[in-house]
Amino acid sequence: MDRGQRAIAILSMLGSAAKALEEDADVEHVLCVYLTGALGADVGVCFAPQVDGGADPISTHPRGPIAAGLVDRLAEVVDGVPDDAPVLIEDIALGQVLVLVPRPAIEPPLGVVGSRGVAFASNDGFAEADVALLREAVPVLVALLPHVVAASQRRQRAEAGQQAAGEFGLTARELEVLELLAQGLLATSIASRLSLSPRTVHKHLGNIYDKLGVHDRLVAVSLARSRYLVPDPAA
Numbered sequence: 001m002d003r004g005q006r007a008i009a010i011l012s013m014l015g016s017a018a019k020a021l022e023e024d025a026d027v028e029h030v031l032c033v034y035l036t037g038a039l040g041a042d043v044g045v046c047f048a049p050q051v052d053g054g055a056d057p058i059s060t061h062p063r064g065p066i067a068a069g070l071v072d073r074l075a076e077v078v079d080g081v082p083d084d085a086p087v088l089i090e091d092i093a094l095g096q097v098l099v100l101v102p103r104p105a106i107e108p109p110l111g112v113v114g115s116r117g118v119a120f121a122s123n124d125g126f127a128e129a130d131v132a133l134l135r136e137a138v139p140v141l142v143a144l145l146p147h148v149v150a151a152s153q154r155r156q157r158a159e160a161g162q163q164a165a166g167e168f169g170l171t172a173r174e175l176e177v178l179e180l181l182a183q184g185l186l187a188t189s190i191a192s193r194l195s196l197s198p199r200t201v202h203k204h205l206g207n208i209y210d211k212l213g214v215h216d217r218l219v220a221v222s223l224a225r226s227r228y229l230v231p232d233p234a235a
Contacts, residue, residue, distance in 0.1 A: 001129045003136075009038050010137050017144055024155065027148045029059040031118065035137070036061050039098070039130045041120035043067045049117055058116070058152070070121045073097055096125045100134055100141070116145055161228035168211045168229075175229065177204045182221045182230040 028046040036044030047055040060067035
C-alpha cells in the first residue's frame with residue numbers, strides 16, 4: 001500500500017466514522033472493524049486506558065479467543081505506550097501487536113472525560129506500510145477521539161435511562177412530564193406543552209413521585225438526572 005492508497009483508506013475510514021457519529025451508532029466498533037481490515041490484522045481492539053493501569057476493552061473484531069488474548073496482553077503493555085506513535089510489540093502467542101493510544105489535540109465537549117486507544121495483532125506480523133498507515137491515521141483519530149467518547153457516553157446514558165425507566169415502571173407519558181419538570185416548567189406550562197389538562201398533569205406528577213419514592217419536585221429531578229431518566233445539563 002503506497003502513500004496515496006493509505007490516504008484513500010484514511011479518508012474512507014473518516015467518512016464511515018462520520019456517518020456513524022451522525023447516526024449515533026457504535027463508532028468504536030466502526031473504527032475497530034475498518035482498521036483491522038485495512039491493516040490485515042487477525043484481530044483488533046478499541047480500548048479505554050485506565051487511570052490505575054491496564055485497558056478496558058470497548059470493542060473487539062472479530063470476537064473470540066484471539067481477541068481475549070490481545071485484551072490480556074494490553075493489560076500488561078498499555079502503560080508503557082507513548083501518546084503520539086504506534087508501537088510494535090513482539091509476542092510469541094499473538095504475533096506482533098501494534099498499539100496506538102492517541103492523545104487528544106482539541107478540547108473535548110463539555111462533560112466528556114476519558115480516552116480511547118486501538119490495538120491490533122497479526123500472527124504474520126505487520127509490514128512497514130501497515131505501521132505507516134496507523135501513524136498517518138493519528139491526526140484523524142485524535143480529531144475524532146473526543147466525539148467518539150461523547151457518542152459512547154450518550155449511548156451509555158440512554159441505555160441506563162431505559163433500564164431505570166423499566167425498574168421504576170415509568171410510562172412514556174410520565175417520562176415526558178418528568179423531562180419537562182426537569183426543565184423547570186410548572187404544571188400549567190407542562191399541560192400546555194403536552195396538550196393536557198393541568199389536572200391530568202398533576203395526576204401524572206403524583207404517579208411519578210410515588211414510583212420514584214419521593215415527595216417533591218427537587219428530589220424527583222435530582223434522582224431522575226442521577227439515573228439518566230432525563231438529560232443532565234451538566235453532562
